[in-house]
Amino acid sequence: MEEELATKIVCWNIAKRHEPWRELVAMDADVALLQEAGQVPPDVADKVDTGDREHWDSHVWNSEWYSGRFKNLSDRWSKVVKLSDRVKVEWFKQVGQISEVAEDEIAVSGIGTIAAARVTPHGGLPFIVVSMYARWIKPHPSTNSRWRVGYSDGSAHRIISDLSAFIGDTDPSTHRILAAGDLNMFYGATHSNRLSLTDRERTVFERMDALGLEFLGPQSPNGRQASPTPQGLPEDTKNVPTYHTAKKKPETAENQLDYVFASRGFHEEVKVRAMNEPEEWGSSDHCRLWIEVGKSV
Template sequence: MAIQVVSWNVAKRHAPWRELVEMDVDVALLQEAGNFPADVADRVDTGPPESWDSHRWNSDWWQGRFPRLFDRWAKIVKLSDRVDVEWFRQVSPIGWVDDDEIAVSGIGTIAAARVSSARAEPFVVVSMYARWLSPHPSTRSKWGTGYSDGSAHRIISDLSAFIGDTDPATHRILAAGDLNTFYGATDDNRLVLAARDRTVFDRMEALGLEFLGPQAPEGGRRADPTPQGLPADTQNVPTFCVAGRKPEDAANQLDYVFASRGFHEQVKVRALNSPEEWGPSDHCRILIEVEDG
């Protein structure tokens, strides 16, 4: 029986937590997660706060500037007794860490843990959330939303600490989440910085992390018509629905899965992106199955 993992940007809502505990999955890789509702407290385990809350390792530089450092996090949630989860405690981006730590360079962008079970070799899971960052005031930029590739590259730098050899077979990593980037974007795409988005996927490949999509047809439904700024033959599957629109109108993919080359052959992914599957968030769920071996 495969280990069932779900990746989901839950938009700091309570309803997705209730959906998760009814799914019969083992582990959730969440993004933009706030506190879980009290009625599911006995069915979820988010690990120690040190594994996700950067208030625990940051200095107090932010006090007096912001009411809080951040309020929505990447989290890894244990949802069944079929697996064991060992969370990595977050520390500042130092050069040497202990066995149970991960050095983190972006606030609220990453969480990591080791998953093991009687039916599969242990592997590292990483929940990724590429936060939007505003350009420096000196640029006087008109980019209202900002840019996400900066956060994505910080995430890649942090997770690359789990790669200690050029041979991908020496590591077993599953990384998934909301990267706020467009896979395969063409240079005329009006929504993203296409050339910068491409560097995110190129860097993952260089680290020996295989791109698993999800991609159509097996990985979910495509948008129809093809969104502007993507090639006509794109196999992207929409995973994000703009506020005020229905899931059937969702057009763009922001959520992706990667796994170590070799290990990736044991991993299957699918976006639950049909209107009836979508769920109570602006992102759909990504279902990930890790086969025995």
């Protein structure tokens, strides 16, 4: 019997840096789900396949409404990247928020928040992958808000609405969807968490669950936990830090911002862990999430 190998996927916010691209091609992975990805450095351009520009760049389908206000819509994007010939990748082109799309399209409502593709392993069943980046949105000027950065749950809900197009039945077992990325929020945060809009963020995870997308963490023991428990999380939290600020480093990282979800039923074929030990963290402020889909036989 021919051995069916697991499909190896890396999810990573690379903060528009070049070095993560070089680390990706050295990992023997099949697919990367990237957030805040800039241009591919020339020295690895022949080792990765980012698909057509239409699958990640909102400039392609947006009008020129931003002319005179912004130099461009964004300089960093969510991308699905093919890293090996062990899989076939069919990217979905982004189009505006129309109600009926073609077979190779996805309607997108946020800028730089999502990229999607169909991945087919050799000898295996295809599944949909979605790279998610819940970018920050500043409150409307009329609010006179003191939220300097803004809120991320608005982008997260746009992402959920967009990926909902791949859900055509109330039975989650009829879907094979893997969605992963940086949601810029804290799973299980308490109301004492000064960095969290706790009730609003909770609705994101609840909505994923309502769509039949199982929360896969990663959670401890599939990653190193912060010690002591960060402020604003319950003592029994299983969160694992996936991000550190400029004032910290992998050893002192506290907060988990990156998560993985998969269709209920399909999720039993998916294994996830955070590569958040200091020696394996990588060259971004986010660590990598290592995802395996399928079972070896």
